Amino acid sequence: MNIFQEIWKSIVRRDPLSTDKGKSELVFMNVWLHIHPAKVKKENMKFTHSFYLGFITFFLFIILVTTGIALMAYYRPYPPHAYQDMKDLQFVVFMGPFLRNMHRWAAHGMVICVFLHMCRVFYTGSYKKPRQFNWVIGVFLLLLTLGMSFTGYLMPWDQLAYWAITVGTNIGSYAPIVGGQLRELLLGGHTVGEAALLRFYVLHVALLPAVLILFTIVHFWRVRKDGGLSRPLWKLKKKTPPQLVTIGAPAEVAALQTVPASTTKTYGLMEVVTGKPIFETIAPEEADEEVFSYPYAFVREAVTLMATVTTIMTISLFFNAPLEELANPAKTPNPAKAPWYFLGLQELVSHSALLGGVVIPGLMVVALLLIPYIDRNPSRHLRDRKWALWIFTIFVVANLILIVIGTFFRGPGWALVPPWVHVTGGVE
Amino acid sequence: MNRRSFLSWGAVGVAALCSGVVVSLGAVLKFLTPTVFYEPPQAFKIGNPGDFPFGQPTFLVEEKIYVFRDRVKGFAVASAVCTHLGCTVAHFSSDDRFHCPCHGSVFGADGAVIHGPAPRALDWYEVTQTRDGQLRVDKDKIVPPTYRLMV
Numbered sequence: 001m002n003i004f005q006e007i008w009k010s011i012v013r014r015d016p017l018s019t020d021k022g023k024s025e026l027v028f029m030n031v032w033l034h035i036h037p038a039k040v041k042k043e044n045m046k047f048t049h050s051f052y053l054g055f056i057t058f059f060l061f062i063i064l065v066t067t068g069i070a071l072m073a074y075y076r077p078y079p080p081h082a083y084q085d086m087k088d089l090q091f092v093v094f095m096g097p098f099l100r101n102m103h104r105w106a107a108h109g110m111v112i113c114v115f116l117h118m119c120r121v122f123y124t125g126s127y128k129k130p131r132q133f134n135w136v137i138g139v140f141l142l143l144l145t146l147g148m149s150f151t152g153y154l155m156p157w158d159q160l161a162y163w164a165i166t167v168g169t170n171i172g173s174y175a176p177i178v179g180g181q182l183r184e185l186l187l188g189g190h191t192v193g194e195a196a197l198l199r200f201y202v203l204h205v206a207l208l209p210a211v212l213i214l215f216t217i218v219h220f221w222r223v224r225k226d227g228g229l230s231r232p233l234w235k236l237k238k239k240t241p242p243q244l245v246t247i248g249a250p251a252e253v254a255a256l257q258t259v260p261a262s263t264t265k266t267y268g269l270m271e272v273v274t275g276k277p278i279f280e281t282i283a284p285e286e287a288d289e290e291v292f293s294y295p296y297a298f299v300r301e302a303v304t305l306m307a308t309v310t311t312i313m314t315i316s317l318f319f320n321a322p323l324e325e326l327a328n329p330a331k332t333p334n335p336a337k338a339p340w341y342f343l344g345l346q347e348l349v350s351h352s353a354l355l356g357g358v359v360i361p362g363l364m365v366v367a368l369l370l371i372p373y374i375d376r377n378p379s380r381h382l383r384d385r386k387w388a389l390w391i392f393t394i395f396v397v398a399n400l401i402l403i404v405i406g407t408f409f410r411g412p413g414w415a416l417v418p419p420w421v422h423v424t425g426g427v428e
Numbered sequence: 429m430n431r432r433s434f435l436s437w438g439a440v441g442v443a444a445l446c447s448g449v450v451v452s453l454g455a456v457l458k459f460l461t462p463t464v465f466y467e468p469p470q471a472f473k474i475g476n477p478g479d480f481p482f483g484q485p486t487f488l489v490e491e492k493i494y495v496f497r498d499r500v501k502g503f504a505v506a507s508a509v510c511t512h513l514g515c516t517v518a519h520f521s522s523d524d525r526f527h528c529p530c531h532g533s534v535f536g537a538d539g540a541v542i543h544g545p546a547p548r549a550l551d552w553y554e555v556t557q558t559r560d561g562q563l564r565v566d567k568d569k570i571v572p573p574t575y576r577l578m579v
Contacts (some may be wrong), residue, residue: 016467168532181461188462191514195462283569322525332515334529350531351544353512414532414544 023292035220036293037228043289045297049124049232050185052304053117055378058216059308060110064148067103068205075155077201079194080155085325090323101316107149111341114145122371122392125380126230132372134222137215139368144212146341151204153339154197162327163336165200166192171349171357179358191329238382342405349392350414364395456535471566473558475501477579480563485519485540492517493565494537502578505565506539517550526550537574549573 001009014025022221024038043049073091075085089096118138121127127135154165169192173183188195223229322332338346348356367374375388411417429437433448474495480486480503485494490506504527510517525542526535533544540549554569555577563577 167513185460189465189467193467330492330516332529336515336530359574413529414526
């Protein structure tokens with residue numbers, strides 16, 4: 001064995017990938033891959049079941065971390081410099097605009113994909129027992145994503161950033177009793193100023209990402225512990241009694257035999273490692289559609305990753321992230337709008353700050369968190385879930401309508417202006 | 429150690445731990461609450477009375493206030509910060525009202541809410557004359573809209 005082979009062997013200890021044992025060891029002897037099961041059910045990985053929205057969200061997060069760290073090399077979170085650094089990134093720094101575009105579009109994409117992922121999980125009933133708590137973790141991840149986006153929104157220190165954060169944090173101050181203090185704590189002052197920019201920066205690059213990563217770890221871990229990816233709706237059927245079968249038995253021990261198994265067994269075989277006879281409870285009709293994660297799942301994930309990165313890169317080539325003029329506390333742009341995903345909230349707030357800014361969003365979050373505990377219907381079939389589907393669809397559509405109104409139908413002075421009417425000047 | 433003393437010492441321990449956690453959380457909150465604000469002062473001089481014209485109000489950008497001067501009634505200072513979500517309101521001479529660009533709140537000449545989501549009227553601040561003859565505004569002293577300073 002030459003030295004190169006020796007080095008290779010010291011790094012990679014698994015059997016060759018041409019063997020089943022090698023394919024299994026690739027997964028569970030590798031710290032990065034062992035979040036996967038060694039085998040997956042083919043149908044669970046069908047694109048039309050999950051649209052890979054969870055994967056895409058995670059990959060967008062990876063893009064955000066990577067480009068975010070790159071941007072940190074030039075950005076100083078201090079008012080006179082922050083805007084100047086944005087200008088440098090936009091016009092002076094090599095690849096600056098491209099990286100900033102990627103960061104901005106991936107952030108928008110992540111908000112969209114988290115939301116769509118939540119919708120998919122709801123419509124396929126994948127939050128039902130035993131996955132209730134993972135849904136709760138997911139709602140927190142949605143909130144953290146919005147928090148990341150909101151804190152990042154202030155970073156450019158332009159008019160858009162300044163007024164979106166002024167309006168956004170003032171909404172929070174309507175919360176009863178603690179609202180005022182909460183805002184002061186968040187801003188480190190009474191107005192959006194240098195202290196606020198520094199605090200938002202710390203939240204954006206340190207605290208929130210750390211919490212987001214911790215929650216993501218728990219989210220992924222529980223996907224495995226709650227039984228892996230959920231079954232597609234078209235694979236749901238009546239359970240057949242599990243069978244105890246002998247698999248991997250050497251010829252001299254016994255022929256492959258099947259006997260009825262206990263229905264109360266609470267453990268399962270993780271993987272076959274050696275050639276000794278092993279007994280496992282499996283439902284026979286499912287066994288044949290299981291495949292090794294390598295290469296079946298990994299290829300699909302890698303393609304999804306590449307598609308995600310390519311899409312964000314392509315968008316970033318053609319569309320520039322907006323950068324308005326320097327923040328001016330004296331001059332409120334007309335109309336002043338929050339980030340688009342908060343425009344539904346702003347629309348509500350334009351009617352009542354307490355009701356629209358605190359009470360309704362608060363109730364929405366509580367309702368989302370409690371969904372798996374309110375909806376106790378065990379069936380995942382669409383035909384058994386008419387009420388749940390209607391209520392959730394109304395929730396989604398109402399949010400979308402509010403966002404569309406806030407984005408396209410609100411003009412100067414927050415007056416109702418259809419998008420096809422061109423307003424010049426505005427009321428100044 | 430008998431069962432009784434074990435349990436009572438255990439209770440003391442748990443109580444100590446809990447109070448430790450509470451005190452630590454309080455300390456973290458106290459740490460995060462700013463003790464010094466590097467913000468403009470709440471009370472400040474805005475210049476000599478003669479600097480301000482009669483009729484149309486003067487908007488002071490940094491201070492976010494409107495200074496009104498009337499030949500008969502004298503000086504009055506209104507806040508330009510919308511009471512809804514903190515946007516800067518604009519005073520229109522055409523209708524003598526304040527308009528907020530963010531959510532369409534409209535305030536009358538006396539600052540009272542005429543239209544929109546604003547929960548209360550615009551603030552009016554106390555304005556006084558100092559010994560050197562300059563006008564001094566104190567944002568911590570809210571006065572009724574009828575308040576006027578005759579110079």
